Amino acid sequence: MTPDRTDLALLRALLADGSLTAKEAGEAAGVTQPVAWRRIRKMEEAGIITGRRLALDRAKLGYEVVVFLGVKLAAKGRSRVEEFERAVTAIPEVQLVQYVLGVYDYRLKVVARDLPDFERILRRRIMTLPGIGEVESNVLLSEEKISAAPF
Secondary structure (H helix, E strand, C coil), X not given: CCCCHHHHHHHHHHHHCCCCCHHHHHHHHCCCHHHHHHHHHHHHHCCCCCCCCCCCCCCCXXXXXXXXXXXXXXCCCHHHHHHHHHHHXXXXXXXXXXXXXXXXXXXXXXXXXXXXXXXXXXXXXXCCCCCEEEEEEEECCCCCCCCCCCC
């Protein structure tokens, strides 16, 4: 399936607010509720839309600090990579694990209550992971663009 202008307009509306009903998304895209509902369903069936995610305000939940980590594994190999991935995805404060090409092997997004909490997570959980080598931390100062439609 190749999305047309109407599909893209529906996707933009849903990206802006995933809780929109088909009627509300249709109004934003300039189509009726039945048309919007059919098109949204068709995009879900095609795998273009894979679900609507719940967005949480991490600061209101007490997680004030976001840190992005670049991680180099000390030893590589299929079993080491799988062992690292299993262990890192089990850490609840690790919100995102990305296997990347470049200077680092992985990029992690870690949330913490404050800097001492992040230090505890880093020392006791992340630095003890199997295969861990170099780690570089980048603390998020501000976030200007939350989500974007690539079209």
